[in-house]
Amino acid sequence: xxxxxxxxxxxxxxxxxxxxxxxxxxxxxxxxxxxxxxxxxxxxxxxxxxxxxxxxxxxxxxxxxxxxxxxxxxxxxxxxxxxxxxxxxxxxxxxxxxxxxxxxxxxxxxxxxxxxxxxxxxxxxxxxxxxxxxxxxxxxxxxxxxxxxxxxxxxxxxxxxxxxxxxxxxxxxxxxxxxx
Amino acid sequence: xxxxxxxxxxxxxxxxxxxxxxxxxxxxxxxxxxxxxxxxxxxxxxxxxxxxxxxxxxxxxxxxxxxxxxxxxxxxxxxxxxxxxxxxxxxxxxxxxxxxxxxxxxxxxxxxxxxxxxxxxxxxxxxxxxxxxxxxxxxxxxxxxxxxxxxxxxxxxxxxxxxxxxxxxxxxxxxxxxxxxxxxxxxxxxxxxxxxxxxxxxxxxxxxxxxxxxxxxxxxxxxxxxxxxxxxxxxxxxxxxxxxxxxxxxxxxxxxxxxxxxxxxxxxxxxxxxxxxxxxxxxxxxxxxxxxxxxxxxxxxxxxxxxxxxxxxxxxxx
Numbered sequence: 339x340x341x342x343x344x345x346x347x348x349x350x351x352x353x354x355x356x357x358x359x360x361x362x363x364x365x366x367x368x369x370x371x372x373x374x375x376x377x378x379x380x381x382x383x384x385x386x387x388x389x390x391x392x393x394x395x396x397x398x399x400x401x402x403x404x405x406x407x408x409x410x411x412x413x414x415x416x417x418x419x420x421x422x423x424x425x426x427x428x429x430x431x432x433x434x435x436x437x438x439x440x441x442x443x444x445x446x447x448x449x450x451x452x453x454x455x456x457x458x459x460x461x462x463x464x465x466x467x468x469x470x471x472x473x474x475x476x477x478x479x480x481x482x483x484x485x486x487x488x489x490x491x492x493x494x495x496x497x498x499x500x501x502x503x504x505x506x507x508x509x510x511x512x513x514x515x516x517x518x
Numbered sequence: 519x520x521x522x523x524x525x526x527x528x529x530x531x532x533x534x535x536x537x538x539x540x541x542x543x544x545x546x547x548x549x550x551x552x553x554x555x556x557x558x559x560x561x562x563x564x565x566x567x568x569x570x571x572x573x574x575x576x577x578x579x580x581x582x583x584x585x586x587x588x589x590x591x592x593x594x595x596x597x598x599x600x601x602x603x604x605x606x607x608x609x610x611x612x613x614x615x616x617x618x619x620x621x622x623x624x625x626x627x628x629x630x631x632x633x634x635x636x637x638x639x640x641x642x643x644x645x646x647x648x649x650x651x652x653x654x655x656x657x658x659x660x661x662x663x664x665x666x667x668x669x670x671x672x673x674x675x676x677x678x679x680x681x682x683x684x685x686x687x688x689x690x691x692x693x694x695x696x697x698x699x700x701x702x703x704x705x706x707x708x709x710x711x712x713x714x715x716x717x718x719x720x721x722x723x724x725x726x727x728x729x730x731x732x733x734x735x736x737x738x739x740x741x742x743x744x745x746x747x748x749x750x751x752x753x754x755x756x757x758x759x760x761x762x763x764x765x766x767x768x769x770x771x772x773x774x775x776x777x778x779x780x781x782x783x784x785x786x787x788x789x790x791x792x793x794x795x796x797x798x799x800x801x802x803x804x805x806x807x808x809x810x811x812x813x814x815x816x817x818x819x820x821x822x823x824x825x826x827x828x829x830x831x832x833x834x835x836x
Contacts, residue, residue: 406546409558409588414822423546423818458555 341514348508354486359391361484366435369398373434378406378424381440383503403428410451431460441499443469446480522819525637525644528653529695543815561588566622571597581624584813612640643820658691660809673700678730680706681740681789688781706730710751727762736777739790755788765791
């Protein structure tokens with residue numbers, strides 16, 4: 339049996355997002371020219387939540403976008419095509435500060451693909467990375483600028499992020515495979 | 519999850535799930551063609567040969583755009599001006615191409631079964647771009663995608679395929695694909711241009727064009743394949759237009775507005791009148807746009823070779 343341990347409950351996720359929202363504003367020196375871009379699938383919902391928090395605090399209306407990086411992956415050969423490629427729709431990125439939002443940061447390959455895709459849509463002035471969970475285990479020199487929580491896990495562990503919009507409840511769980 | 523296997527030779531061997539996989543995968547590819555930079559790196563480093571033994575403009579260019587927008591490297595081989603005209607066999611041509619380390623072959627050929635024959639003899643992926651009177655699977659798929667776009671469903675939809683069904687690989691791919699996804703298919707045309715026992719494919723025979731117009735939600739109007747008609751199928755083009763031509767006058771009598779499809783190239787004033795082809799219910803140009811998306815989806819799904827693993831419930835990043 340795999341063991342599930344809760345890392346964040348709904349209230350902890352809420353608190354983390356409030357802090358992340360204010361950190362984004364701080365790092366960008368305000369909200370001028372800031373664009374939030376969520377990576378499919380759960381990054382999109384997180385970007386929407388951060389937008390609502392920032393909009394309420396700063397009396398603004400931040401543009402958001404969604405990015406599906408499936409076609410920019412480097413592992414089509416090894417794992418085959420993903421069954422469903424999601425939607426990509428981005429506002430104008432030229433000269434903007436783009437905040438890429440994702441749920442979990444692990445190897446960094448998704449972010450590498452996202453950076454490639456973003457640059458095909460325009461030339462942002464600056465790109466930041468914002469993740470709910472940084473679980474370590476990077477295979478590329480990539481780091482997040484705004485982080486909800488950091489955990490150090492082994493390769494056999496998995497982090498599941500469930501969000502109410504998609505999964506009916508908010509929780510971050512560590513799924514640990516049984517020891518052999 | 520279902521993959522597609524190595525080759526796409528027709529829609530007949532595919533399951534409903536596989537057909538849906540292709541149509542669903544085509545959706546996001548539509549958007550790629552709307553970007554400023556119409557290119558994604560999914561097939562970077564793949565080499566694709568477009569091997570065309572028959573004339574083609576739309577299909578060949580559509581495949582080529584699809585390949586280029588996925589960043590594949592492409593080479594076009596036309597039968598005329600190649601060693602095919604010196605008597606080389608199909609398999610020898612393909613094996614020589616394979617010796618140059620290619621990954622995929624898109625083939626159009628005048629003989630039914632050519633794509634399947636080739637697929638069994640070479641290791642590269644083979645995609646059928648039309649083989650004789652057999653199938654033209656990507657055309658069938660783009661017709662289905664266009665119908666699904668407009669009606670938001672295929673289940674229960676009534677599609678009448680009108681005209682030269684006998685010579686049409688497009689008709690066969692449409693019949694297989696649409697019936698598998700629950701649509702009702704009718705065929706309409708002069709008896710000499712309807713294959714014998716076509717009703718065994720599960721289609722309704724509509725003897726007159728007026729019957730088709732009264733019955734259908736959409737008309738897929740086929741080109742009269744003048745180059746394949748040796749003699750005696752129809753008295754004259756004018757006669758054909760008078761009896762089977764889709765005209766505004768005939769469409770006015772329909773109980774509802776019919777969607778108009780045509781795989782091209784059109785013979786205006788023969789099987790379809792100009793005001794119908796250019797009318798508000800015509801989706802002939804959206805069909806062409808969808809063709810690129812569908813072909814990108816097929817190339818992408820075949821390139822990976824096997825289906826992806828089930829994605830974890832949570833948002834784990836690979």
